[in-house]
Amino acid sequence: MLFLNSLVPSKLLHAAVRLAPILAALLLAAAACLGGAPSDKEVLIDLTDEVVAPAYRQLAGDSAELDSKATALCSAPSEAALEDTRQAWRSARASWLQTSAMSFGPVMDRRSESLLDWSPTDTAAIDESVADTGFSTDADQVRNSYSASRRGFGSIEHLLFRDDAVATVSGSLGYCQYLIALTQLGREETEAIFADWTEGGELGTPYRDYFTDRASLSLVSGDAVEEVVRTQVFLIRDIVHMRMATALGLRGDGTDLTAIPGNAADNGLADLRNELIGMQRVYEGSGADSLGISDLVRPLSEETDQRLREQLAAAIKAVDDVDGPLRVAIEERPEQVHALYDRLADIQLTLATEVVSLLGVSVGFSDTDGDTLR
Amino acid sequence: MSAQATSIASLALGRVPGGFERLTSRLIRSVLHPVSPYSAAAFRIVFGLLGLVAVVRFALNGWISQLYLEPVHHFSYYGFSWVQAWPAWGMYLHFALLGLACLGVMLGYRYRLSITAFFLLFTYVELIDRTTYLNHYYLVSLLSFIMIFLPLNRVASLDALGSPKAHDSPVIPRGILWLLMAQVGLVYVFGGLAKLNPDWLFHAQPLRIWLYNAGDVPLIGGLLREEWVAYAMSWGGAVFDLTIVSWLLWRRTRPWAYGVLVLFHLATALLFPALGMFPWIMMGVTLIFFAPDWPLKLIKRVRQHVNLRQAPVEFRRRPPLNESPDWQITAAIATAAIFLLIQVAVPLRHYAYPGNVRWTEEGYSFAWRMMLTEKTGQVVYRVSSDPDARATLVYPDEYLTPAQVERMSHQPDLILATAHLVRDDLANQGYGRAQVRADAYVSYNGRPAARLIDPTVDLATVQPGIGPRAWILPYPEKRG
Structure with a gap:
C-alpha cells in the first residue's frame, strides 16, 4: 500500500479500492450463470466412475477367476481344466490391457506393471524353476524376491500355453506352486489397485476423490x-x-x-x-x-x-x-x-x-x- | 550546457547548418539532462533480485540438470557451437557464480564487474541450447548488456558508500533512463504488433484454447470458457501491448497504466503458470517509466508512516558538464542509437522470408512474439541409403530429451539440426552417407495437423543458414 501510495494518487487508489468488490461480484455472478460444455472435473468424475473404476473392478474379478481356475487345474489336471484356465488367462489379460489406457494413479504408484506384466519374459529361468524337483514358492516370495521378468501375465502364459502343460501339471509340484503363486499375486495386486481407487486402501482416501479434485x-x-x-x-x-x-x-x-x-x-x-x-x-x-x-x-x-x-x-x-x-x-x-x-x-x-x-x-x-x- | 550539447551535435553530425542542428542539439541536451539516479538504482536492485530469484528457481526445480546435463546433444546457435554445457560440477559452479553476480548487481557491489559477469554468465547459459530459448531471458540478456555501460550504482549501492565522488554527484543523464525505457518498451510494441494477425484477432487463437483449458479455475472458470471472453482478451491484450508504453510515458496516465499493467501481468501469471518469470520481470522493469525520483518519494512516505523526522536524501545537484569528453558522449549516444536501431530491425527480419512467420518460424525468435501460437508437432525421420531403398524409421527421442523433442518438433531449423545429428551418428557408426527425410506434422492454433517439411527433401544435404528454407511447406490456411 505504501508502495502504491508513492506511485498512484490517493484519490485514484481509493476509487479503485471501492470499485474492486463491485467488479469482482459482477464477474463472479457472470461466471456462475454460465454453463455449457462440461468442466474438467465433471469429465474426470464420469471417467473415473463409469470407465476407470469399472475397468479395474473387471480386472480384479477376472484375475480372481484366473486364480480360481488355476487352483482347479492343479487340483484336477485335465485338458478341459487347462482350457478353462487358458480362457480365464485370456479374459484377465483382456481386462488388464484395457486398463493400459488408464495407467495412472494406483497402478503407477504401486508399480503394479512390474508385478503383473513385464516383457520380455525370462522363459529359461521359469523352465529351470519348474524342472527343479525341490522348487517351492508362494505369492509373497514371487512378489518380493523374483525379478519382473519371472512374474505376471507373460510368465503365466508361458506355463499355461506350453504343449505339455497337462503332463507338467501332473508331474511337477513346482509347476503348480509357481502357477498358483503367480495367479494369486495377480489377484491380490489387482484387488489392491481397485481398492486404492474406490476405498483408499493404504492411501486412506479413495484415489478417485484425489484424482477428480485435481482438475481444480x-x-x-x-x-x-x-x-x-x-x-x-x-x-x-x-x-x-x-x-x-x-x-x-x-x-x-x-x-x-x-x-x-x-x-x-x-x-x-x-x-x-x-x-x-x-x-x-x-x-x-x-x-x-x-x-x-x-x-x-x-x-x-x-x-x-x-x-x-x-x-x-x-x-x-x-x-x-x-x-x-x-x-x-x-x-x-x-x-x-x-x-x-x-x-x-x-x-x-x-x-x-x-x-x-x-x-x-x-x-x-x-x-x-x-x-x-x- | 547548451553550448556543449551544440558542440556535441556538431561533432556527431558534422556542421549541419540550421534547424536540424538545433533539433539535434536539443535532443542531445535532453539526453544529457541530469536527473535523479534513484529510479535507475531501483531498476538495478529489482533486476538483480529477479535474476537471483530466477537462479534459485532454476536450482530448486532441477532445471540445471534437466536442461543442461541430461541432454546428450545440444542445439547450438550459429557461430556459437563453442558454447557448450560444462560438466555437472561446472554447471552448478556456473549458476552459483551467476547467483553471486545477481547479488553484486542488487547490492551495487563492484557493480561493473558484477553486471559484466552477470551478462556473460547468463548469456552463456542461454546460448548452450536453442531449445531453451525464452523471450524474457533474451530481454534479460539485452538489459544486462546495456547495464554494463550505465552507471546504475551512483546511489543505493555498496560502491557509493565507499566512493565520496558518488555522493558529490548523485545524478545521471536522462538518456540512461530513456535507453532502458526504450528497450523495455520495444518488448510491448513488437509484442502488440505481432498480435495483429488473423488468428489472434478474428479467431481468438490461441487464447481460446488456453482459456478454455483454464476452465476449472475456481470462481471464474466458467467465464474463461466463453468464446466472447477469448475475443475480449485477445483484442484487449493487443490494445494493451500496443498502447501501454504511451500510457506509461504520459505522467497523468502513468499510475493508472502501471496499475493496469500489474493486473494484466498478475492475471497472466495466474492463468498461464507456464509463463514463469515473464510477468514478474515485466512488472519489475516497467518501474523505469516512473519519475526518476520515485524511490525518494517512496522513502519519504515510509518515513512519514513510521514517524521518522529525518529528511530523505534529496536530489539537488546537476552533473558537472565536463564530466566526460565530448567525443565520449557522442560515441555513447551514437552507439545507443545504433543499438536501438538494431533492436528495431531484428524483430522485423521475418519480412525478409516468404510465408507466415508463425508457421515457418523463420525470424520468429528474438522478435518478442509472445503467446502467439499453440503448436505441437511430431517428427519421424526416414533414413535410407538412397531414395529407392527401404527406409528405416528413426525417432528424435532416440537422440534428444522429451523437452528437446517437444520443442524441436515444430521448429524447422531444429528439425534440420536433428536430421544432421542422425546423419552424423549413422556415419560414425559406419553406415556411410545416409539420406534423411522427415515426416513432420504440426498442429497450429487449433488447426488439423499438417506437414511442415517437404518429405521428399534429403535433409542430410541441406546446409543450415539464415536464408529462406524452400523445404518448409506452405502454411495451411484452412482452420480447424
Whole structure:
C-alpha cells in the first residue's frame, strides 16, 4: 500500500479500492450463470466412475477367476481344466490391457506393471524353476524376491500355453506352486489397485476423490486431464514406435517378432484390440450419457474430435481385418499388418499433435511459444 | 550546457547548418539532462533480485540438470557451437557464480564487474541450447548488456558508500533512463504488433484454447470458457501491448497504466503458470517509466508512516558538464542509437522470408512474439541409403530429451539440426552417407495437423543458414 501510495494518487487508489468488490461480484455472478460444455472435473468424475473404476473392478474379478481356475487345474489336471484356465488367462489379460489406457494413479504408484506384466519374459529361468524337483514358492516370495521378468501375465502364459502343460501339471509340484503363486499375486495386486481407487486402501482416501479434485488444482500443477491424455499418447507411441514398427521391421534390418508380447498364446491381435478398446472408452466415455476426453476436445474442434473417433474405430476394424495370429500375419500377410500400422499411426498423429495442442498438454516439458515455466 | 550539447551535435553530425542542428542539439541536451539516479538504482536492485530469484528457481526445480546435463546433444546457435554445457560440477559452479553476480548487481557491489559477469554468465547459459530459448531471458540478456555501460550504482549501492565522488554527484543523464525505457518498451510494441494477425484477432487463437483449458479455475472458470471472453482478451491484450508504453510515458496516465499493467501481468501469471518469470520481470522493469525520483518519494512516505523526522536524501545537484569528453558522449549516444536501431530491425527480419512467420518460424525468435501460437508437432525421420531403398524409421527421442523433442518438433531449423545429428551418428557408426527425410506434422492454433517439411527433401544435404528454407511447406490456411 505504501508502495502504491508513492506511485498512484490517493484519490485514484481509493476509487479503485471501492470499485474492486463491485467488479469482482459482477464477474463472479457472470461466471456462475454460465454453463455449457462440461468442466474438467465433471469429465474426470464420469471417467473415473463409469470407465476407470469399472475397468479395474473387471480386472480384479477376472484375475480372481484366473486364480480360481488355476487352483482347479492343479487340483484336477485335465485338458478341459487347462482350457478353462487358458480362457480365464485370456479374459484377465483382456481386462488388464484395457486398463493400459488408464495407467495412472494406483497402478503407477504401486508399480503394479512390474508385478503383473513385464516383457520380455525370462522363459529359461521359469523352465529351470519348474524342472527343479525341490522348487517351492508362494505369492509373497514371487512378489518380493523374483525379478519382473519371472512374474505376471507373460510368465503365466508361458506355463499355461506350453504343449505339455497337462503332463507338467501332473508331474511337477513346482509347476503348480509357481502357477498358483503367480495367479494369486495377480489377484491380490489387482484387488489392491481397485481398492486404492474406490476405498483408499493404504492411501486412506479413495484415489478417485484425489484424482477428480485435481482438475481444480490445475493452476498449481499435475492436472489430471493432462495425465489422462499423456497416458494415451505414451500408449499409442509404445504401440506404434516400439512394438509395431519394430515387429514390421520398419526400424531395423528386418522383422522382429519379439517386439510383440503374447506369442505363446498368439494373443498379439487380441492385446492390440483390447488396448484400443481401453483408449476408446477413455476418449469417448462408456456410453451415450457418459463423459470422456472427447467432451473436452469437441468444444474446441469438432473436426478433430470426429476424426479421432473415426480413427479409433478404423484401427479396431483393422485389427479385426488381420487374419490369424499377428506373428504369422506379419510374415505371411504383411499388407494387412501394414494397413493396421497406418491406422494406428493416424491415431498417434491426431493424439500427439491436435489433441495435445487443444488440451494444452505437455508431453515433454511444457511450452507456450518461448515463455515456458522458467 | 547548451553550448556543449551544440558542440556535441556538431561533432556527431558534422556542421549541419540550421534547424536540424538545433533539433539535434536539443535532443542531445535532453539526453544529457541530469536527473535523479534513484529510479535507475531501483531498476538495478529489482533486476538483480529477479535474476537471483530466477537462479534459485532454476536450482530448486532441477532445471540445471534437466536442461543442461541430461541432454546428450545440444542445439547450438550459429557461430556459437563453442558454447557448450560444462560438466555437472561446472554447471552448478556456473549458476552459483551467476547467483553471486545477481547479488553484486542488487547490492551495487563492484557493480561493473558484477553486471559484466552477470551478462556473460547468463548469456552463456542461454546460448548452450536453442531449445531453451525464452523471450524474457533474451530481454534479460539485452538489459544486462546495456547495464554494463550505465552507471546504475551512483546511489543505493555498496560502491557509493565507499566512493565520496558518488555522493558529490548523485545524478545521471536522462538518456540512461530513456535507453532502458526504450528497450523495455520495444518488448510491448513488437509484442502488440505481432498480435495483429488473423488468428489472434478474428479467431481468438490461441487464447481460446488456453482459456478454455483454464476452465476449472475456481470462481471464474466458467467465464474463461466463453468464446466472447477469448475475443475480449485477445483484442484487449493487443490494445494493451500496443498502447501501454504511451500510457506509461504520459505522467497523468502513468499510475493508472502501471496499475493496469500489474493486473494484466498478475492475471497472466495466474492463468498461464507456464509463463514463469515473464510477468514478474515485466512488472519489475516497467518501474523505469516512473519519475526518476520515485524511490525518494517512496522513502519519504515510509518515513512519514513510521514517524521518522529525518529528511530523505534529496536530489539537488546537476552533473558537472565536463564530466566526460565530448567525443565520449557522442560515441555513447551514437552507439545507443545504433543499438536501438538494431533492436528495431531484428524483430522485423521475418519480412525478409516468404510465408507466415508463425508457421515457418523463420525470424520468429528474438522478435518478442509472445503467446502467439499453440503448436505441437511430431517428427519421424526416414533414413535410407538412397531414395529407392527401404527406409528405416528413426525417432528424435532416440537422440534428444522429451523437452528437446517437444520443442524441436515444430521448429524447422531444429528439425534440420536433428536430421544432421542422425546423419552424423549413422556415419560414425559406419553406415556411410545416409539420406534423411522427415515426416513432420504440426498442429497450429487449433488447426488439423499438417506437414511442415517437404518429405521428399534429403535433409542430410541441406546446409543450415539464415536464408529462406524452400523445404518448409506452405502454411495451411484452412482452420480447424
